[in-house]
Amino acid sequence: xxxxxxxxxxxxxxxxxxxxxxxxxxxxxxxxxxxxxxxxxxxxxxxxxxxxxxxxxxxxxxxxxxxxxxxxxxxxxxxxxxxxxxxxxxxxxxxxxxxxxxxxxxxxxxxxxxxxxxxxxxxxxxxxxxxxxxxxxxxxxxxxxxxxxxxxxxxxxxxxxxxxxxxxxxxxxxxxxxxxxxxxxxxxxxxxxxxxxxxxxxxxxxxxxxxxxxxxxxxxxxxxxxxxxxxxxxxxxxxxxx
Numbered sequence: 001x002x003x004x005x006x007x008x009x010x011x012x013x014x015x016x017x018x019x020x021x022x023x024x025x026x027x028x029x030x031x032x033x034x035x036x037x038x039x040x041x042x043x044x045x046x047x048x049x050x051x052x053x054x055x056x057x058x059x060x061x062x063x064x065x066x067x068x069x070x071x072x073x074x075x076x077x078x079x080x081x082x083x084x085x086x087x088x089x090x091x092x093x094x095x096x097x098x099x100x101x102x103x104x105x106x107x108x109x110x111x112x113x114x115x116x117x118x119x120x121x122x123x124x125x126x127x128x129x130x131x132x133x134x135x136x137x138x139x140x141x142x143x144x145x146x147x148x149x150x151x152x153x154x155x156x157x158x159x160x161x162x163x164x165x166x167x168x169x170x171x172x173x174x175x176x177x178x179x180x181x182x183x184x185x186x187x188x189x190x191x192x193x194x195x196x197x198x199x200x201x202x203x204x205x206x207x208x209x210x211x212x213x214x215x216x217x218x219x220x221x222x223x224x225x226x227x228x229x230x231x232x233x234x235x236x237x238x239x240x241x242x
Contacts, residue, residue, distance in 0.1 A: 033061070036199055036238035042207055043230035045070035051104065059110040063127070067102040071133070071209065071228050073219040081165060090166035093220040094138050095153060097169065100209060101132045102183050114191070121191040121201075126184075131209045133179030135216060139167035155220045181211035187232070199238040207232045 033054040040049045047069025053061040073094070080089040106127030114121040138153045141164040150167045151158070152175075187205020208229050215224030 032241055034199060034238055034240040036065075036236050038202075038234045038236040040067055040069055040232065040234045042069065042232035044072045044074070044228055047099075049234060053108060059113070061108050063104065063106045063108060063125075065104045067104060069100060069102075071098045071100055073222065073225075075219055075222060079160070081160070081163060087165040090140055090163065091138075092160075093155060093222075094218065095155075095220050096216075096218050097136045097138055098179070098216060098218060099134050099136075100179075100181070100183075101134075102127075102185075102209075103129045103132070104185075105129050106185075108189060119194075123189040123191075124186075125189045125203060125205070126186045128184045129182070131181040131183040131211070133181055133209075133211055133216075134176050135179050136169075136176040137172045139171040141165045141167055179211045179213055179216065181209055181213075181226075183207065183209045185232070187234075189236075191236075197240050199236060199240065202233065202235045204231070204233045206230070 033052060036051050036053070038049045040047045047067060049065065049067040051063045051065025053063040055061045076091045076094060078089045079092045081087050104127040106125065108123050108125045110121060110123045112120070112122040139150050140153050140158060141148045142151045142158060143162050143164050148164050150171055152172060185205060185207040187203045189201070189203040191199055191201040193200040206229070208227070210227045213226050216226050217224045
């Protein structure tokens with residue numbers, strides 16, 4: 001057993017020395033930060049994201065940025081009144097649309113450093129901050145005699161018989177209500193780029209939004225909520241800075 005341990009140590013010593021040498025070389029050219037943009041998808045919506053990271057040490061950096069996305073009810077179902085005429089689909093029973101601007105502060109810890117070309121860098125990532133929600137009433141195009149008008153959706157008046165399609169998202173924006181809140185996000189980040197200065201990869205994890213209000217009404221005849229949990233996937237692209 002003792003001889004086997006010595007033999008194993010003899011085998012791995014050159015690799016450990018090489019890895020240490022490589023790490024020392026990289027610390028001499030430590031990046032001062034990075035700029036990253038991305039497409040954000042989660043089980044409750046989609047949007048865009050951007051961040052700036054500033055290096056604290058060889059393996060850890062802090063980040064600031066934002067994520068802007070919509071937040072949907074898990075039971076939303078899209079309906080197309082007339083596929084032949086290509087009318088815009090709408091979400092049956094949806095009373096309000098919720099979007100959120102998340103201002104992010106977080107950190108990123110490298111768990112596995114890419115040591116060679118075509119290697120993968122893996123990091124743990126976390127973010128917290130305010131979640132600034134905007135709750136806007138849904139408007140639909142309603143058929144009335146020989147005309148179609150935009151009306152705020154009312155489930156007691158509107159149904160599949162008189163709903164033509166959805167209105168522009170901006171319709172009713174003046175009636176929107178501000179919903180202050182907070183969020184927390186945790187995930188794993190992957191960078192597949194073979195070039196050290198380039199960021200090309202993605203991340204996945206969980207995200208939790210909480211709004212400081214009694215309730216957020218999105219879907220008719222469903223319980224109101226003020227918190228939303230989901231899984232997310234984000235595709236990132238960017239550049240490291242010296």
